[in-house]
Amino acid sequence: MHTVPVASKRRQEVITLRDVAKRAGVNVATASRALSDDRRDLVSDETASRVVEAARELSYRPNPIARGLKTNRSYTVGVLIPDLTNPLYPPIVRGIDDALGPLGYTPLVANTDNDASRERMSYDALRTRIVDGFVIATAFRRHPLVDEAIAADVPLVLVLRNTDARNAWAVCVDERAGVTGAVEHLHEQGHRRIGHVAGPQVMSPAFERFLGFTAAAAELGIETSKELTTFAEAFSIAEGRRACRELLERGAGPTAIIAANDLLALGCLDALGEAGLRCPQDVSIIGYNDMPFAERFMPPLTSVRIPGYELGLRGASVLLDRISGEDSTPRTEMLSPRLVVRASTAPPKRTRPAGRRRAVAPTR
Amino acid sequence: MHTVPVASKRRQEVITLRDVAKRAGVNVATASRALSDDRRDLVSDETASRVVEAARELSYRPNPIARGLKTNRSYTVGVLIPDLTNPLYPPIVRGIDDALGPLGYTPLVANTDNDASRERMSYDALRTRIVDGFVIATAFRRHPLVDEAIAADVPLVLVLRNTDARNAWAVCVDERAGVTGAVEHLHEQGHRRIGHVAGPQVMSPAFERFLGFTAAAAELGIETSKELTTFAEAFSIAEGRRACRELLERGAGPTAIIAANDLLALGCLDALGEAGLRCPQDVSIIGYNDMPFAERFMPPLTSVRIPGYELGLRGASVLLDRISGEDSTPRTEMLSPRLVVRASTAPPKRTRPAGRRRAVAPTR
DNA sequence: ATGAAAGCGCTAACAG
DNA sequence: CTGTTAGCGCTTTCAT
Secondary structure, X not given: OOOOOHHHHHHOOOOOHHHHHHHHOOOHHHHHXXXXXXXXXXXXXXXXXXXXXXXXXXXXXXXXXXXXXXXOOXXXXXXXXXXXXXXXXXXXXXXXXHHHHHHOOEEEEEEXXXXXXXHHHHHHHHHHOOOOOEEEOOOEOOOHHHHHHHHXXXXXXXXXXXXXXXXXXXXXXXXXXXXXXXXXXXXXXXXXXXEEEEOOOOEHHHHHXXXXXXXXXXXXXXXXXXXXXXXXXXXXXXXHHHHHHXXXXXXXOOOEEEEOOHHHHHHHHHHHHHOOOOOOOOOEEEEEEOOOOHHHOOOOOEEEEOOHHHHHHHHHHHHHHHHOOXXXXXXXXXXXXXXXOOOOOOOOOOOOOOOOOOOOOOOO | OOOOOHHHHHHHHOOOHHHHHHHHOOOHHHHHHHHOOOOHHHOOHHHHHHHHHHHHHOOOOOOHHHHHHHHOOOOEEEEEEXXXXXXXXXXXXXXXXXXXXXXXXXXXXXXXXXXXXXXHHHHHHHHHOOOOOEEEOOOEOOOHHHHHHHHOOOOEEEEOOOOOOOOOOEEEEOHHHHHHHHHHHHHHOOOOOXXXXXXXXXXXXXXXXXXXXXXXXHHOOOOOOHHHEEEOOOOOHHHHHHHHHHHHHOOOOOOEXXXXXXXXXXXXXXXXXXXXXXXXXXXXXXXXEOOOOHHHOOOOOEEEEOOHHXXXXXXXXXXXXXXXXXXXXXXXXXXXXXXXXXXXXXXXOOOOOOOOOOOOOOOO
């Protein structure tokens, strides 16, 4: 005794355009026209409504696979995300989702793990599925895959990654403005010796933030000796801690530190604690990204907020423009970040907090 | 002067099976067989390797769209997620991803916003795209869409949601074990009056945790009067705060509280602070889910960790088994959570912390 | 073991 | 306006 094979069970339920056409008493081509948005006017109103009616009655669902085979369009777009478990990305994906859905597009999201070979595999798998384009949220400044895709004229938009490629489409964040805001905030509070725990310079945002820091400090006439910047080799708590420790050991005595990202900031907090320094009393800290629950940390973290959702929304929207050919000149959109002030920043004490230069007497 | 239309530009690059066949000097049918895993043996080794060689030389990529049209399979599975920005879900998606990828399946992830109509739309959109099955991570105990899909025999597996539906496939967490662990931990530390801030009972995990709490307390002979449980109407900080405030105002004087989720626990912390109580000195708190950075909160939160990644991994894997027909009897897998002890729990003081019953003298 | 031919469900080109 | 006729790229009979 055998059960009915699944295939045959499904088969009988599928309503095809042919069924609709038959019921409406027209040819499949006519039915196809009546049901399509941009070809409806090739059909008389009377027939069209009869077809639509028939489709409704049969609760017909067009098969996008078949359509795609013919039109070479799939109404899907590939989304390459370095790491979905990084709280930075879900809002971006959400934005992409929200921009795509209403227009009948479906995102195919792939985690690349920040790993070139995994990324390549995902990219190939998606191209093979005939996605109409890509939203790529990789942060690397040099990126062969992206270069190749751009050269091959694959419709794509870069998100969260500044680029100077002449023919790249991108939606990114004005990192320099973000850092400038952070530096100005500290400056207004009276800080004059501001350190920077920079991120890995192979990543576009890290690089931009470093440049921004240097520029902003110079602008405000703040000392920016090399002594005051250290580089983390990854956006991680451990690296933030290491880099901050290095910064403190140099004895340059920063009264505030801008970290290139919240995880680095968390690491800085750890390093400060180990050195017996308190935040914000001894040293102020500013993070970057304003990750969820930053307000719950010890102390609540001042951070530069990135408009993740809007980034995704705009990115997908730009891609759609490009795919539909409405817009054909490469463009880069720049969104503005915003400083969210919390308790990890405060005016500096009058004395030098860290090591050396104990010459100055404490003021009371 | 016109630029070349995109369509024609793409066209020329696409290598089709016909090209491979031509180059290998065989018929497309033969080429198709040679390239397919389960039909290769219908072809002589000699021809097969010639075809494979030709495919490699042309770097041929089969078009899954065309294949799907014929086979009525798409090698995609729909993934319904309530909210990707909730840190609970990314690991699950990641797990699903990792289980699917190696087998050539692609997940189509849709955010449902915990909203029935959005969910319906996503579901329809995905079915229409001929997904081979669904992984559904909704938490609601009653769920018409799921019932309908199960009735329609759509291959699906529920993840993170216990169910007693006879023919449902599911991978879920042993919530009762999780709560029991939490209660036992508190009991061992000497707590005897343990409160519970329960989650919305329409959600399966919230409901299970509540049942688990009652059962575990009874088992250990701990008082479980209704007085010691309050219900939050959502898994949010605000509701946790409200429910905890309510609990404290009753004056039952719990020395510890188990919250049905970390956000509720955070709300409890807030309510405690407002009431002038300290955690863990006056009242211990245990959360649930062990969300990222729970160790960074004030105080670092003791929490029950859910194996999100494994949940996704197993869920997708079970779905694949089911799709391929390898396994045809509905089954539910149960994964175990694990208590992560941090600083929000400590032995109770000897005195009653909250209001009433001041009769007992402080011991020193 | 291989080829020829017929579609999968749809859209596009061409007639009428 | 509408019907006829070809396919899109692939798999699957059915012959051979």
